[in-house]
Amino acid sequence: MTADDSNKMQAEKIAETITNAVMEHRIAPGSKLSESRMAEAFKVSRTKIRQALTMLAESGLVRLLPNRGAFIASPTVQEAREVFALRRILEPEIIRGVISQAKKSDIKQLKEHLKAEKDARAASNRRTIIRLSGDFHLLLASICGNRYIEKMMAELCPLTCLVIALYDVPQTPACPEDEHDKIVAAIEAGDDAKGVELMLHHLTHIENALNLDGGFDDDQVDWDMVLG
Ligand SMILES: [Zn+2]
Known part of the structure; x- marks a missing residue:
């Protein structure tokens, strides 16, 4: 070196x-x-x-x-929506890739990950829950067998975390509780259609839990109100 x-x-x-x-x-x-x-x-x-x-x-x-x-970075509402829109395009492809590529050891790793998420929830360890929620999606991307998708997800996941940090409604979990389990079950069953449906539902669920209708963009500021 x-x-x-x-x-x-x-x-x-x-x-x-x-x-x-x-x-x-x-x-x-x-x-x-x-x-x-x-x-x-x-x-x-x-x-x-x-x-x-x-x-x-x-x-x-x-x-x-x-x-x-x-x-x-401090993503705007528009950028936040764009991040989710791109993830909705990529992650169904990830699910299909994982189902066709996953080895037994990959499934084992996914299940170990679910266990780690469950433990973090039981311990109410919010930081770990947030990180593991993102890691789950990165793990799927690493298994799917498409290095370009994996690379894009490595960028999109931290951006999603920023979006969640900015627009989170207090008490909203990073990824809703049992949805990762259901996705892994569909992968294990080799059910493409179900897996894709669950993933899209999951991403929409996360996006809808955020307060993206608020006026965080500069051009949405009501200056008359600000100046009173
Ligand atoms: Zn998730």
């Missing part, structure tokens, strides 16, 4: 840590990411931090603003 390679690896690791923090709602949408503070926290050079931020910007998780620095 050359010095350049190890540099790249570390930036990837930093990007991954930030992505996980977003998935667990430990970093709020819109947060400013200070290069110097990050360099201190991660004990790396600012150059490496900049590399990580560039990677995150490419995946849409971070916005780089000239003269202002880096910020965690």
Whole structure:
């Protein structure tokens, strides 16, 4: 491994840590990411931090603003709807791929994941529940056998977490309780139609639980009301 390679690896690791923090709602949408503070926290050079931020910007998780620095993205209502629209296109294909590709070990892994979700719920560990909810969809994507879909899902899941963090109605679970179990049961039964139907229902359920009718977009602000 050359010095350049190890540099790249570390930036990837930093990007991954930030992505996980977003998935667990430990970093709020819109947060400013200070290069110097990050360099201190991660004990790396600012150059490496900049590399990580560039990677995150490419995946849409971070916005780089000239003269202002880096910020965690803060998806608008329109962007939130677009994320769900794309997931509704991709995830039926994922289900079909998983049913045709899944080995016994994959099914076993899916069931272990369901068990982990159940344990996190029993312990009311909200951060873990949120992360595992996203991980379930990433796990399916990793099994489906289409690397491009997997790559897109790796971008869409953290964005979905940001959307949930922004537009969540308090007490709404990340993914409604037993819906993942039902999806795995359909996969195990090899029932494409049922699996796809359940997944679409699941995504619509999550989207409908969010408060996307509120006025979070700039162009929806009622300025007369603001200025009184
Ligand atoms: Zn889910």
